[in-house]
Structures are given as structure tokens and as C-alpha cells.
Amino acid sequence: MTDEHETQVQADRELCGLINGLAKQIEAHVRTRAATLGLTASQGVAMRELTGPMTLRELAERMSCEPSNATFVADRLEEQGYLERHPHPGNRRAKHLVLTPAGTELRQRLLELLTSDSPLAPLSSEEQGALQRLLVRAVVR
């Protein structure tokens, strides 16, 4: 029983390490690809997650970071002309983040760069599907 518990502790540790490692690996991948477009890693993640107009809080949630950080990243993207803050329809305290034409085009190029050589590429479609299901089960609570 003690041995069983030990293996459980060890398995949990290894899994955490693997997940963290893969996350860092993905971040590094985004960093290099985004750099070729003049973006930082966080900006790259933000662009990746900006599938459409959304609120700043929603972007922060998709980026898994604090809203204050999303504000910072959005500032930079706005300065570079890829993003605009529009008044949110139906909620005056919120702001609608929308990509400019230049931003939309840049996003397409970024997505090409990201998926053409993704760290997840070695996995088959079936494996990716299995991984997604497992992750969803772990993340939602």
C-alpha cells in the first residue's frame, strides 16, 4: 500500500513535469515563430487566440493570464496597428478587441507558421484527439 502510494506520488510528479515541459516547449515555438513577424511570445499567443472580436477579460482567460497582463499585450498590439479597442456593444465598461485588416493578415501568416511545424505534429490526428479529450477532462472541474 505504501508502495502503491509512492508510485502515485511519482506518477503525479512526472505528469506535472511533462505538462509543464510541453507548455514551455510550445511557448518557445511560438516565441521563435512570432519573432519572425516582429511579435513577442505573448503577443503571438494573443494573436493566436483572437479568433474574433472579444473582450479583454475573455482574451486573458484564453491566454491563461491576468487581465492586467492582457491589457499590456493589447497595448503593444494596438501600438503596432494590429488591434483596435472598440466600444463594446451592450456593455459600456467592456471593450471590444478587434483586429485591423493588417492584424487579420498577420494572424493568418502566424497561424501558418505555428501549425506548419507544431510541437504537436509528431502526434497523429487520433492521438491529438485523444489528448484533447484527456485534457478537457482534466481542465474542466
Add this chain to the structure above:
Amino acid sequence: MTDEHETQVQADRELCGLINGLAKQIEAHVRTRAATLGLTASQGVAMRELTGPMTLRELAERMSCEPSNATFVADRLEEQGYLERHPHPGNRRAKHLVLTPAGTELRQRLLELLTSDSPLAPLSSEEQGALQRLLVRAVVR
């Protein structure tokens, strides 16, 4: 074919988001549990990964961070009396990080806290095994 490509792009984006989200979730979990022992999140990760005496570079690799950051974290743990830098047997430029008795005891308590309520707990043993195999296949290259 364009549609197929689109779904591939979307699947990759979603997977990256899930992995990043789970990593942040694990980090938050470590942060709260480590805080009850007077440790920061990084210190908690370091303690979790210190399965035995190891070099600073090896610790950094396990933590998926830069050696400079591992130095910083090790400094703190050393100040708190949980860790010692010993000369490395057989390599004078390297240093052997070893836990003190207090560190070993603290590590045991931390591991209990971490696994008793792990974010990965909702997954069965079989699912955890499957997840581990998929992650290993993705991480190693």
C-alpha cells in the same frame, strides 16, 4: 482540403490552449499548497523535482527554466535551510544540490499536499497512463 486545413489549424490552437491552461492550473495548485509551507510556486516545483542530489543544470531542466532562474530559486531554498550546495564528486565546476534533513522532511509534506488534491486527480490511473504516453511522444524529439 482548405476546410481540412482549417480544422487542423483550429485543433492545434485548441490543444495549445488546453496544455497551457492545464500548466497554469497546476502552477496555481502548487502555489497555494507551497504557500502553506512558506514557499513560492517555483520553490515548490524545485522541491518537487529534487528527487535526489542533482546538479543545478539538471534541476533547471526538470523545472523547464533557465539555469539562472534555478540559481535564484536554489539561493532562496539554501537561505531557508532546506538545501545545500556541495562540491560535485568528479566535476569541480558543477555543484551538487542536496536537501538537508529539514528539506527532506518538508519535501515529504509538500508531496502529500500536492498529490492529495492534484488537478490530475479527476483522471483515472488508466487515463493518466494514456496521457503520460501521449505527452512523452510529444515532448521527446
Add this chain to the structure above:
DNA sequence: CTAGAACCATTCGAATTGCAATCATTCGAG
């Protein structure tokens, strides 16, 4: 209708992290 709680975005200060440079040690080609 109104007062307080909740929510969205932002700002500011502090802590964490990465990156480049440096020193000491070790390895390897010749």
C-alpha cells in the same frame, strides 16, 4: 429608486523570469 455588491479595464509596484556576459573548469583536436 437607490445603495451596495459585482464586474471590466487600467495603473502601479513588486516579484519572477529570461537573456547575454563572465569566470572557472573540462573536453578534444592536433
Add this chain to the structure above:
DNA sequence: CTCGAATGATTGCAATTCGAATGGTTCTAG
């Protein structure tokens, strides 16, 4: 053997990120 390249750890600096506090807006109980 020896010199240059490579490795391990550390330092200093810059950039990123978080956490708490703030201002404006919306929601809701009464």
C-alpha cells in the same frame, strides 16, 4: 601537451507577469 571550444554556475539587466488598488459601469436586493 596545449590551445580553443564547450560546459556549469553565477551575475546584472531588461522584460514579462502577477497582485492589489482604482475608476467607471452594471446588476440586484429591498
